[in-house]
Amino acid sequence: MLKPAKNRTILAMLAALMLGLSSCDSRTDREKALDCLLEEDNARAIVLFTKIIKADPGNYDDYSNRGNAYVGLKQYDKALDDFDKAIELFPDDPEVYSSRGLTYLYTKEYDKALADCNKALALDPKDMLTYHFRAKVYDALGKDLLAKADRDKAAELLGN
Secondary structure (H helix, E strand, O other): OOOHHHHHHHHHHHHHHHOOOOOHHHOOHHHHHHHHHHOOOHHHHHHHHHHHHHHOOOOHHHHHHHHHHHHHOOOHHHHHHHHHHHHHHOOOOHHHHHHHHHHHHHOOOHHHHHHHHHHHHHHOOOOHHHHHHHHHHHHHOOOHHHHHHHHHHHHHHHHO
């Protein structure tokens, strides 16, 4: 048998769910920051990830996520700093190389973009999104056949 206090808590949670409300206070800063990132509230995501990084500077994922938020605000230098730090902390995550490669594409540093896409694909040869990014790099370099090959590979991986 549940105690009355627990019954009230469960009823309040159910009512909140039924009304479409969430219990924001019960979510961690990381959960809130990730929600902000998904909702493209990049400025708020940056504030939250900065707070998280100050408390735990050893988590590479937080730097990577804050880097993605900076990309969303077109603050590419700050994004690159965060991606560099994420790679320093954990050099085996293909997504960070892919994100940094895309950022280099935006800054028109095509050789660096290509190198990062290649590194990401060496770590994860089935990453459809990185093939798409690398195709864009090849397009920018005027390498049409290589761009087409990467687009075809991305489409193949999407179909699997």
